[in-house]
Amino acid sequence: MVTSLRPKAGPTHDYRFPQFRDEVLPNGIRLITAPVAKLPLVTVLVLIDAGSTNDPMGKEGTAALTAASMLEGTSNYDGARLAEEFEQLGTSLETGADWDSTYLKITVLSSKLREAAKLLGDAISRPIFPEREIERLKAERLAEILQLETEPRGLADEKFSEFLYADNSRYSKPDEGSAESVGSLTRADVEEFYRSNYKSKATTVIVVGDISSEDARRVITDAFQKWPSGAGREQRLVAAPRTDTKRVHIVNKPDAPQSELRVGHVGLPRRHPDFFPTLVMNAVLGGLFGSRINLNLREVHAYTYGASSFYDWRRGAGPFVISTAVESEVTAPALREILLEINRIRGENISEEELSLAKDYLEGVFPIRYETTAAIASALATLAIYGLPADYYDSYRANVHNVSGDAVLEAARQHLHPERLQTVIVGDSGIVRDSLDARDLGEVTVYNG
């Protein structure tokens, strides 16, 4: 017999987010270094303060295409040779653009850092943007867009953004661009984006791993000698909703065995003062396995393999979304339960048990999030992108701890809006449509093909 006595927690062991040094190099680059000597590895993350929201109107996808084109050749090496040089050093390399920034990230054994960083600095300081490679990268993006036609999850996400935001909001279009906008991009667009945004004063370099701050500073100063000086461009942030009226949008996929559901509205910008109460509120609503929405839809009703809710934090107000996939026949009852849970969390205080579950989880899981050099680098990037204070991670757990039940209720009432919900259903309209109650969810529109 296993003992029936549940063990109690032992005394907590102290944890501090890794200490880091934050400085500005003479050429204007911001350098953040966090020595972490666990394993002989280093991650270098170059962050450019220009993301998809910096795309010119009608040229959506420029930031992403520019990021992808950065390692396609210099006057010394063509793209294939550059890849070969990085990979002979064992470099794991990733580039991309998200809404608020562009990133170029390498992780490499510390013994190879100097060479890999030099290569990275050279490559991105003197890119030649070969026309052929840019056309190829465009074609690869167009292939990805084509894949969405048959990929219900990605399609639901994309349609949700489109129905959520006004046409003049960058957030209404795919972050990497649409078929139309990507098709129109040229080498000149990429070069122009690079010249106006990739500037020293818009650049933060983050170095995390088995290296001292002094050595990291030397390596980065040396590798980024030729980085263009000056400041980048201002971001254009429009996060206006397309409508304030609740609506249902069915993207018809005849014979789909499940309905992919996205339910939500425009959320909050990252720097909103209610960030912590909203974080805890969302954990109770749909942020954990044991959250209301998952327990209801999965464990009580078995409608789905999983259901969750999520605030997509960006500089501007990103989406708040509840995501799940349910068997087609139970689409209407599943939506009813989702609506019920939104109303319930706005209607009355959550229990002490639920509050402590959410807070204990968020506080306790904190050190588990920062096990790797790449994860620590991403956390430091979050500080840089959103301009959060240097003690943000040191005070994070106290900030979670101080959220009260009343603050959660207030956050739910202020920041969940059942009357504005946009509901996207990617599924079989023939099965779903007539079962929906327009009084609950709003007018229904069906989109075919």
Added chain:
Amino acid sequence: MRIPVETFHLDNGLFVTLSEDHTAPIVAVNLWYHVGSANERTGRTGFAHLFEHMLFQGSAHVGSNEHFELIQRAGGTLNGSTWLERTNYFETVPSNELALALWLEADRMGELLPAMTQEKLDTQRDVVKNERRWAVDNQPYGTMLEKMQELVFPSSHPFQHSLIGSMDDLSAASLDDVAQFFATYYTPDNAVLSIAGDFDGAETRKLIVDYFGPIARGRGKPPLPPMDLPPVFGERRRELVYDNVSLPRLFMAFRSPVFGSEEYYAASVTSALLGLRRGSRLHRSLVRERQIAADVSAFTFDLAKGTDLLVVDVTARPETSALQLEEEVEREIDRLHSDGASEAEVRRAIALIETDLTASLQSAGERADRLSMFATFFKEPRLINEQATRYASVTVEQVNRLISERFGDDNRANLIYVPKEGVESEGALVAAAGMA
């Protein structure tokens, strides 16, 4: 770089591996049960995985869904997964909650059945059916694993049938099946417990003895049917799947040396030189130079019995037909088979693998999982420290011997997805890219 590894057995046969690391106050607990879909009986495909779901439904002293709640309340992360040869359960928790994680694992290993009810089974059956719809039926290329298993393994081979299971077999699973499967496979002598991270060795040994010690040894499990297969198919195999997908995609599988064998490392390096990252042979040739593929990768299944599989996975560009894709990939593989790989290609692959291996050991959960894996398959968790050296010592001669033995046209199984109907926007996309 070596991580410390200690091992011991309990009298009931439980194999324990411990690896201390005090850089952060967190600890990972990981259990491998040496049972997977391969052990399912006829008519019960998907049962090993359904059973994994039942392990989160409570045990004698733990309520339904309480396992998840207790671990999350402790600030931990957790999950489980099922594969052909094994099922694992794992949590990473703040180190002051190690006792809770061990107790929860012991309670469900010792006394699962008192908590099992028909209602819970029915709910999880429906959850799993929805998992199947989500991950397999309503996902492009989602049937790849089960179609591949059917194509490459002989019927009645334990790896031949679906891991997620058929809807009919899932419907047929009963509480009796749960009780039998539990008694047969969820026993301490069929499990490995690994703990990695911030813990006190002596205290932890005592906890393990206290919690797991009283659990009775099993009565043995039925042997699997013979699993060994010849090193090559001995023929060409091919299946076309007309499906709801946008782009043609080819999965080309080769029988390859089993995980952990001497030749496995050469096979793993070969898969990396073919399809790992942008400098790989197939990416360079098919994506960058010829521009007929949108994406390329290659991987091994890492099966420790019977035969492993090395798979090359190539997605076509919109203007490339399925047949053209197949022809071009075949040509690349023919070229590799006749000319072999170069020293530089082998070095590039090994360098990338070394970085990835090191990076993966940063996480306590990964360390614990690998310790469990080496302990389960080879009774030797210390192999975790041999991997980098094994890879580093792979030579171009070994790689080319592997290629010459395994990449001939008598060892290829092509699973090809073909778009069921031409997508209307295809023409527009091609025109938009200026490729028409």
